[in-house]
Amino acid sequence: METLVTILAGVLVTVATYLLLSKSLIRVIIGTAILTHAAHLLIMVLAELKTGTVPIVGEGDPVDPLPQALILTSIVIGFAVTAVSLVLAYRTYQEIGTDKLDELRGEPDE
Amino acid sequence: MTLLHWAVLSPFIAAILIPFLYKYLKRIHTGWFVLILPLVLFIYFLSFIPRTSSGEAILNNLDWVPSLGINFNVYVDGLSLLFALLITGIGALVVLYSIYYLSKRKEKLNNFYVYLLMFMGAMLGVVLSDNLIVIYVFWEVTSIASSLLISYWYTREKSIYGAQKSMYITVFGGLSMLAGFSLLYVIAGTFSIRELIANADIVMASGLFIPAMILVLLGAFTKSAQFPFHIWLPDAMEAPTPVSAYLHSATMVKAGIYLVARLTGVFGGAPEWFWIITIAGLVTLTWGSISAVRQKDLKGILAFSTISQLGLIMSLLGTGSAAFYFQDGDNALYMTAILAAVFHLINHATFKGSLFMAAGIVDHETGTRDIRKLGGLMTIMPITATISLIGLASMAGLPPFNGFLSKEMFLTGMLNVTEYGIFHLETFGFIIPIIAWIASVFTFLYCILMFSKTFMGKFDSSKLKVQHVHEAPIGMLISPIILAVLVVVFGLFPNLLAYSIIEPAMAAIAPGILSPGEFFDVHITHWHGFLAPELWMTIGVVVLGVILFMTFKKWENTAFYRGERDLFNYAYDYGYDGLVKGSQWLTRIQMTGRLRDYFIYMCTFIILIMAYTMYRYNLPAIQSLDLSPVPIYVWFVIAVFIGSVIVIPFINNRVALIIATSVSGFIVALLFVLFRAPDLALTQLLIETVSVILFMLVFYHLPKLKKVKTPPKLKAVKLIISIGFGLMITLGSLSAFSLGQEANYSSISEYYTENAKEEAGGYNIVNVILVDFRGLDTMLEVLVVALAVLTVVSLIRLRFKGSEDV
Numbered sequence: 079m080e081t082l083v084t085i086l087a088g089v090l091v092t093v094a095t096y097l098l099l100s101k102s103l104i105r106v107i108i109g110t111a112i113l114t115h116a117a118h119l120l121i122m123v124l125a126e127l128k129t130g131t132v133p134i135v136g137e138g139d140p141v142d143p144l145p146q147a148l149i150l151t152s153i154v155i156g157f158a159v160t161a162v163s164l165v166l167a168y169r170t171y172q173e174i175g176t177d178k179l180d181e182l183r184g185e186p187d188e
Numbered sequence: 189m190t191l192l193h194w195a196v197l198s199p200f201i202a203a204i205l206i207p208f209l210y211k212y213l214k215r216i217h218t219g220w221f222v223l224i225l226p227l228v229l230f231i232y233f234l235s236f237i238p239r240t241s242s243g244e245a246i247l248n249n250l251d252w253v254p255s256l257g258i259n260f261n262v263y264v265d266g267l268s269l270l271f272a273l274l275i276t277g278i279g280a281l282v283v284l285y286s287i288y289y290l291s292k293r294k295e296k297l298n299n300f301y302v303y304l305l306m307f308m309g310a311m312l313g314v315v316l317s318d319n320l321i322v323i324y325v326f327w328e329v330t331s332i333a334s335s336l337l338i339s340y341w342y343t344r345e346k347s348i349y350g351a352q353k354s355m356y357i358t359v360f361g362g363l364s365m366l367a368g369f370s371l372l373y374v375i376a377g378t379f380s381i382r383e384l385i386a387n388a389d390i391v392m393a394s395g396l397f398i399p400a401m402i403l404v405l406l407g408a409f410t411k412s413a414q415f416p417f418h419i420w421l422p423d424a425m426e427a428p429t430p431v432s433a434y435l436h437s438a439t440m441v442k443a444g445i446y447l448v449a450r451l452t453g454v455f456g457g458a459p460e461w462f463w464i465i466t467i468a469g470l471v472t473l474t475w476g477s478i479s480a481v482r483q484k485d486l487k488g489i490l491a492f493s494t495i496s497q498l499g500l501i502m503s504l505l506g507t508g509s510a511a512f513y514f515q516d517g518d519n520a521l522y523m524t525a526i527l528a529a530v531f532h533l534i535n536h537a538t539f540k541g542s543l544f545m546a547a548g549i550v551d552h553e554t555g556t557r558d559i560r561k562l563g564g565l566m567t568i569m570p571i572t573a574t575i576s577l578i579g580l581a582s583m584a585g586l587p588p589f590n591g592f593l594s595k596e597m598f599l600t601g602m603l604n605v606t607e608y609g610i611f612h613l614e615t616f617g618f619i620i621p622i623i624a625w626i627a628s629v630f631t632f633l634y635c636i637l638m639f640s641k642t643f644m645g646k647f648d649s650s651k652l653k654v655q656h657v658h659e660a661p662i663g664m665l666i667s668p669i670i671l672a673v674l675v676v677v678f679g680l681f682p683n684l685l686a687y688s689i690i691e692p693a694m695a696a697i698a699p700g701i702l703s704p705g706e707f708f709d710v711h712i713t714h715w716h717g718f719l720a721p722e723l724w725m726t727i728g729v730v731v732l733g734v735i736l737f738m739t740f741k742k743w744e745n746t747a748f749y750r751g752e753r754d755l756f757n758y759a760y761d762y763g764y765d766g767l768v769k770g771s772q773w774l775t776r777i778q779m780t781g782r783l784r785d786y787f788i789y790m791c792t793f794i795i796l797i798m799a800y801t802m803y804r805y806n807l808p809a810i811q812s813l814d815l816s817p818v819p820i821y822v823w824f825v826i827a828v829f830i831g832s833v834i835v836i837p838f839i840n841n842r843v844a845l846i847i848a849t850s851v852s853g854f855i856v857a858l859l860f861v862l863f864r865a866p867d868l869a870l871t872q873l874l875i876e877t878v879s880v881i882l883f884m885l886v887f888y889h890l891p892k893l894k895k896v897k898t899p900p901k902l903k904a905v906k907l908i909i910s911i912g913f914g915l916m917i918t919l920g921s922l923s924a925f926s927l928g929q930e931a932n933y934s935s936i937s938e939y940y941t942e943n944a945k946e947e948a949g950g951y952n953i954v955n956v957i958l959v960d961f962r963g964l965d966t967m968l969e970v971l972v973v974a975l976a977v978l979t980v981v982s983l984i985r986l987r988f989k990g991s992e993d994v
Contacts, residue, residue, distance in 0.1 A: 079815060079816045079817065079818045079819075079822065080815050080816060080925060081815060081922065082818055082822070082826060083826075083859075084918055084921045084922050084925070085918055086826050086829060086830065087917065087918065087921065088914040088915065088917055088918030088921075089830050089833065089834070089914060090833060090852075090914075091910075091913060091914040091917045091918075092910045092911050092913065092914030092915075093833045093834060093836060093837065093910070093914075094910075095787075095791060095909060095910035095913045095914065096837050096906055096907070096910040097836065097837060098787050099784050099787055099788065099906045099909065099910065100784075100837070100906075101784070104845075104887070104890060105837075106783070108836065108845070108849050111849065111853075111879070112833065112836070112849070112852065115852060115853065115856045116917070118856065119856070119859070120917075120921050122859075122860075122863055122865075123921065123925065124921065124924060124925055124928065125935070125937075126816070126925075126929075127816045127863055128816055129816060129817075130864065131864065132864045132865070132866055133864070133865075133941070133952070133953040133954050134951050134952055134953065135941075135944050135945045135950075135951040135952075135953060136951060140864075140941055140953060141863070141864050141865075142935055142937045143937055143940055143941065143953040143954045143957055144935065144936070144937045144940065144957065146865045146867065146868055146954045147954050147957040147958050147962060147965075149865075149868055150867060150868055150871055150954065150958060151958070151965050151966065151969050153868070153871050153872060153875055154871070154875070154969050154972070154973060155969055155972050155973075157875045157878070157879065157973075158972050158973050158975075158976035159976070160879060160882075161879075161882055161976055161980060162976050162979050162980060162983075164882055164883065164886045165886070165979075165980045165983050165984065166983060167886065167890070168886045168889055168890065169983050169984070171889065171890055171891070172889070176891075177890055177891060179782065179783045179784065180782060182783075183780075183781040183782060
């Protein structure tokens with residue numbers, strides 16, 4: 079199953095990268111969100127997806143709890159970042175009137 | 189700190205005081221205060237002569253950074269003393285001259301004397317230090333002071349150009365020199381020159397010998413304006429004339445000569461050293477003398493003649509270094525070259541100083557230095573004309589002046605080279621005296637041209653800006669007169685300096701060649717007899733020079749004479765422009781300002797570096813993985829997941845986009861359930877829900893997604909990069925996974941599992957980790973959320989308009 083989930087993460091990374099390279103700000107933000115999912119899955123995979131019980135004492139032989147704690151932290155941080163970038167995109171559109179990255183280029187200095 | 193240390197540092201201390209003197213004693217020309225210092229120092233250094241001439245050397249230690257072997261040790265022997273006397277002696281004369289040259293009212297004298305004193309102190313530091321790093325420090329201070337002085341009239345564009353050019357070239361050389369010094373330290377483990385000379389055989393045997401030598405020589409050649417680094421010197425003529433006389437003829441340009449002479453004890457005896465210095469010197473000599481003929485500006489002629497004379501001294505030091513090969517001091521064959529080098533060093537300082545001052549006087553009194561406008565000044569300025577005549581005759585190598593003697597010795601030294609019989613000289617040696625002779629012809633030619641164009645012919649005041657041309661005030665004439673008198677005195681009584689100054693300097697250049705108590709035979713004679721080839725060479729120089737001068741009318745209009753600018757300036761200018769334009773172009777093509785391009789750079793780099801690493805270390809080495817079984821329903825979940833994600837880039841409807849995105853988020857939650865992570869599933873569900881709401885809120889305010897027409901080429905690039913990136917991440921993770929299994933370390937999680945209840949009193953292991961075992965993570969994560977909230981609030985609430993939103 080590890081191979082399968084790793085390949086799934088690879089597909090997620092591919093799609094996320096493709097979105098990051100697009101012109102629209104919103105697609106870029108969605109791309110980062112998908113990249114986050116891929117990262118979480120990879121953390122999960124690398125700690126092995128051995129069959130076991132949920133990590134609660136008294137339930138038998140539990141799966142590895144440490145990656146779960148790491149992912150939990152990461153989910154929250156990822157959400158905070160997504161929220162900020164969404165609001166930033168909203169404000170950018172309000173002020174400048176576009177969400178096209180090409181039009182958001184600065185003037186060349188020299 | 190001994191008195192000698194204070195002597196080196198005294199100009200810097202004086203430089204600090206100058207602005208106060210200038211500000212509070214306006215009525216007296218600041219130069220008079222400055223004059224005291226070089227005079228006192230000159231007398232102080234004269235007091236060393238008895239000790240150095242008896243072969244003694246004075247060494248005073250002072251720790252600076254002892255842990256790095258950097259110590260401010262001052263060392264006085266014949267060579268250091270010769271330079272110290274030149275620096276202070278000519279320094280005093282130049283200060284005296286500058287008092288009359290620079291107006292008290294019009295000029296910023298405080299700047300001038302601060303820079304000049306800074307330079308003087310740095311120069312004393314270079315010649316009196318024993319430690320290479322200390323020499324380097326002072327060396328760079330001379331570069332900085334020189335640039336400041338060249339750009340003294342900083343409102344003139346040409347001054348700035350000249351200052352920048354000299355700075356770039358000499359600092360380039362200085363940095364190379366530092367690298368060379370560091371290599372010497374690597375080889376011998378010391379920065380002390382005396383210790384290096386004592387360990388010369390170790391240096392010679394090292395594989396780093398050639399790189400160290402070349403790097404050090406780059407420093408010496410750039411400073412001493414050797415070919416092809418000579419181009420900064422003519423442009424440095426934008427400096428006030430006292431500066432040109434002092435820095436760019438007598439002292440700073442001789443710092444490279446000093447370094448070569450000083451390090452001959454370390455590098456001498458190697459064929460590479462011999463050939464590089466000799467060839468560089470001869471080429472500089474010839475190129476400088478030929479270019480000097482083309483100049484129309486008095487200081488331009490003098491600048492190229494300085495270059496040429498420096499080349500002469502350098503070539504003599506090169507040929508003289510053969511003494512180290514023979515290790516024999518009695519043989520006059522090659523010691524003549526070193527003797528000639530030292531003697532010409534002194535002579536050049538005297539006559540070139542006086543010539544610059546004379547040129548300055550002409551400039552000061554007529555308002556121009558262009559020889560096409562000047563002429564017939566002999567009767568108007570008789571003293572200046574006499575000074576110039578003496579200086580030029582000496583430079584041309586005519587008897588009875590001192591230049592004659594050193595030129596004769598130069599020719600002797602160059603003729604001797606053919607008899608060495610080492611370093612392939614038996615085959616190529618005969619070229620050396622021929623080149624030297626040709627250069628002498630041109631030297632003679634520009635000397636006559638300069639004199640005849642300035643002082644002979646008809647006086648034409650209509651070409652001049654100044655109406656009443658007259659002789660300079662006596663104060664301005666004192667310094668050049670003193671120097672001209674020295675030219676004559678050294679010419680008539682050359683042995684005056686023989687054992688007091690010249691012999692100790694020779695002994696310092698060629699250390700360890702003489703056994704203790706012995707002295708070099710220094711006896712300079714005027715007359716070698718009719719059979720001496722030098723005499724006939726000198727006669728030939730005069731005859732050919734006169735012929736060329738007589739036919740001047742014929743070649744006056746040739747392209748050779750009309751062109752003035754040195755060819756290598758074009759290389760410098762194009763190189764400089766090219767560097768600026770090239771870097772601008774490089775910046776422009778990569779810094780597009782487009783976010784996508786930067787993403788492409790990053791992803792490409794990551795792909796390449798990962799691919800290379802995997803290729804290099806034969807990864808992915810996925811062998812016999814211990815995989816978990818795949819339940820049948822997982823296939824289904826994953827298929828849905830991939831389907832929902834893959835459509836995202838193709839969706840152009842906002843709502844559909846949000847739905848597809850949230851589907852993938854919810855499937856992640858489902859996967860967490862399957863992987864037995866209830867807390868993750870819960871959090872993911874909640875957060876995905878909130879995210880969907882947020883997306884909805886924001887999308888309402890965003891424009892409709894338009895179908896973007898991407899050029900197929902770009903689309904292909906995007907596809908390749910994203911597939912490559914995904915592939916690398918997959919392969920990398922698989923490799924990491926298999927390597928982890930190979931290493932077969934057990935997880936530290938066993939500790940958490942076993943102790944969650946006992947140590948922390950909780951059953952939910954994940955939660956215990958979050959708030960107990962690894963509580964700091966959680967605390968800071970809370971901080972992240974708090975910051976995000978504050979950011980969102982301030983983004984929405986705070987509005988600045990117009991110029992405020994900077």
